[in-house]
Amino acid sequence: MFELWVEKYRPKRLKDIVGQDEVIEALTGFVEKRSMPHLLFAGPAGTGKTTTALALANEIYGSEELVSANYMELNASDERGIDTIRVKIKDFAKTKALGEVPFKIIHLDEADNLTSDAQQALRRIMEMYSSNVRFILACNYSSKIIDPIQSRCAVFRFNPLTDDAIIKRLSYIAEQEKIQIGDDGFKAIAYVAEGDLRKAINILQTAFAVAKGKISPEIVYKISGLAMPEEVNDIIRLALEGQFLEARTSVRNLMINYGISAEDLVRQLHRQILQYDGIDDVKKAEIVSYIGEIDFRLAEGGNGDIQISALLSKIASIGRGSHASVG
CATH class of the missing domain: 1.20.272.10 (Zinc Finger, Delta Prime; domain 3)
Structure with missing residues (x-):
């Protein structure tokens, strides 16, 4: 079975997330207090927004059973209408959280794809169930989120990852998978990825499948459809x-x-x-x-x-x- 390394090596703890030190430091404070406001994660694709949300839930609840019971993730690209907000999210928000933490977490990925009507309905739910649920909204463009929702959230901006941060994570994966790749190969992947760690990991996995031996920069650029x-x-x-x-x-x-x-x-x-x-x-x-x-x-x-x-x-x-x- 072909296992995607993006999922296999997804960090489970905040401390393992690379390239977003300021964001992680702030979120660690929420974990220590076992309390958090609504959050808005904004930034380019592949910079760790979804991974950070899941890692935050893992640390706050402390066990897979409680995460499964108290954490819900929806992708607004697929479920972007008002019915999703009024039915699925509202039903989840109405019930009490299990365990010592007094709130559930609803993670809305690609939240900038929510329709205007859906965002207005979401705003109302955030008001009604603020004692029982916390929202994490992840988006590429925070400007597409209406102001009343933004004002209810603590906004964290995720920057494109530096080449050093990408290479650090790729080095760990290469070590685990026993991949032959030199510094020039890592630099080539970082160049192609342009700050997107998810893209970098997928390139590394594809290059590993294609290469007969050591992964060279030529292979990286070839499979990426870019020139050296x-x-x-x-x-x-x-x-x-x-x-x-x-x-x-x-x-x-x-x-x-x-x-x-x-x-x-x-x-x-x-x-x-x-x-x-x-x-x-x-x-x-x-x-x-x-x-x-x-x-x-x-x-x-x-x-x-x-x-x-x-x-x-x-x-x-x-x-x-x-x-x-x-x-």
Whole structure:
């Protein structure tokens, strides 16, 4: 049976969660007092919101039996209507908690997907059953949660994880699974994950299944559908030097060899141009502005090959000091 490592290595305790030290420190205080307000966890995907909610419940209740009886998790992406709030959540909130802790916990994941009517109904339930239940709302965008709910919650913002935090957790998993991977492999996974630990763990598991021996950066970028940063930098260098055709050939080879879409390649060019040392900030700003234009054209259905060529042409003109309009 194929077991997802994301679930297998999900931390059960707050102290095992990496990369969110300030949030964990505050939540540990709630555990010590056996009391907590309603909570709102906001931040990008894969930064530990759901894991933190479950770990908090484990620590507050202290046993799997009490967690099972007193903790309910719902995904608002699937159950986002007013009926879910009025029936399922209300029925759970009306009953008393088991054990010494006087409240139950309802965890609403993806809460920013709740409809406006559902959020108004939820607001009322939070008022009526505040002595009996605590809510943990997890969302990507807190601005989509209505103000009356936000004002009833302690808001915690989860930041994208640093590369060091991701590598720390991946190293632990690699050690447990006896995976052969070096520092360059870990760095490649962290680069691709962009602060998303869930994505990083899934990449590690996929690379382990594909690799015949040691996991190399080449394997990581191949299965992720991204080019190696060095190859993207070479494309930027060729374009800046005015070698437009050579840069375009390199792009086409990358898109064929890695199966990269034009949209993904544009985003990777954007990421690398910001780190590129060969040009000053003024030229970087001009290139980034044009990358935004190309990204919009692609989103509107523009031809990927033509738009990438236009972008390389613009970079070439900037590289030689020309500001002629392209496109």
